[in-house]
Amino acid sequence: MVLLSLLAAVTIGIVRLRNLFAIVILSGIYSFLMASVMIVLDAVDVAMTEASVGAGISTVLMLGVLYLTKTEESAPVHSPALPLFVSAVTGAVLIYGTFGLPPFGMADTPVNTHIGPDYLAGSIPQTGIPNVVTSVLASYRGFDTLGETTVIFTAGIGVLLLLKRLRRAEPDK
Amino acid sequence: MRLDAILRITAKFVLPFILVFGLYVQFHGDFGPGGGFQAGVIVAAAVFLHAIIFGLGQTMRIVPPIVVEIMVPLGVLVFAGTGVAAIMTGLNFLDYSHLAHDQIHGQEWGVFLVEAGVLITVSGTMIAIFYAVAGRDRK
Incomplete structure (x- = not known):
């Protein structure tokens, strides 16, 4: 709190x-x-x-x-009424959504009963890794992590392209 | 930065510990919290600290920009290459069980290689963006 x-x-x-x-x-x-x-x-x-x-x-x-x-920071050019309205409505919808969630840490929710127990039970015998976070991240869900790494790679390349192009354009001026 | 003796000596003192902590987070990720993402960011933060205290030129001499830019795709290649190696052993993409003599050691190798790939890409990307931002002059 x-x-x-x-x-x-x-x-x-x-x-x-x-x-x-x-x-x-x-x-x-x-x-x-x-x-x-x-x-x-x-x-x-x-x-x-x-x-x-x-x-x-x-x-x-x-x-x-x-x-x-x-x-x-320069003074805003638009009235803040519309952004304020949008964020207030979004916040209200999100808070309304939390009323539909089960209480924090409940054991019989779909999250905790679907495939999670299999990972918890299988991590040591199948991968020998005590930290289940690592075994899920790198082994069971390796494909997702490959995707995440590719996202970082793509984002990095994009930022580099933008910044480098600007730098190379400068001496020509 | 000539007169900041305290800053420079403290940074010299702290840098090895940050790097060792990064390696600890990387290689101890099987047993405790951490892994490639966290370790990559910690290693990048050590390079940032060095650049802030000793200047960008010094850091670029130790960690050249070309090395950093090679690291960005290299990590993804290591990760995907591990997956392809798993196919070579007759299993599905990214199923490491046959990479060593038994399943446990195969998984251990696979997770190690995959985390190394993540470390290389994450730290390379962070440092490359930092070089690109910090290397520009005020117009």
């Missing part, structure tokens, strides 16, 4: 502030808080990723981009 209130406070800070440097630092703090929430939920792998990507790498990249641009 304390973590969630802090998350809300940081979010309000990000929305209210106009100084981009402060916003980047607050986003880093937000990621650290999110990582703490993930640890509370026992998702240590996700927490590790959130802390290193969200708080570490993206903060550094944002600061690098900030060096190339101005540090003050």
Whole structure:
């Protein structure tokens, strides 16, 4: 509860502030808080990723981009009414959706009764890996992970193409 | 960065530990939390720290951009190559059971290679994007 209130406070800070440097630092703090929430939920792998990507790498990249641009956000040109309406409606629909979910950690939900127990029981005899997260990620669902790696590869190549082309075009001017 | 003795010495002191922690997360992922994604990001973060403290030129001499750009597709190739190797042993794509003398060791090898592929692509992509962003000048 304390973590969630802090998350809300940081979010309000990000929305209210106009100084981009402060916003980047607050986003880093937000990621650290999110990582703490993930640890509370026992998702240590996700927490590790959130802390290193969200708080570490993206903060550094944002600061690098900030060096190339101005540090003050320009005033919005549109009225904030429509975006506010869209996000309020989306939030309300999402909260309404959570009422249909089973309570957190229930043992007899489809998630916990379908194929999960097979993985839990089969991980040691079939793969010899005690950490079921790793055996599911790399062995049982290796195809999905190959897809994820390809997504990272494609995204990286796309970003590199955009940035490199800009850099190469500059000396011609 | 001439006068920041504390920063430079602390970074020199911390960097090996970050790299070793990255390797620990990579190779201990079978037993504890972690794996290729997390380890790749941690290794990339170590390179970022080096670039921030010692300057981009120094870092590019240690980790040349061409190596990083080769790493990006290399990891995917290692991953997919492991899958093809599994087909060679007579099983389905990415079924590692026949990669070694018995099923457990085959799975161990397969997971190791696949995680190595993920590590290479993730860290390569992160560092390549960082080089591309940080290497540009303010207009």
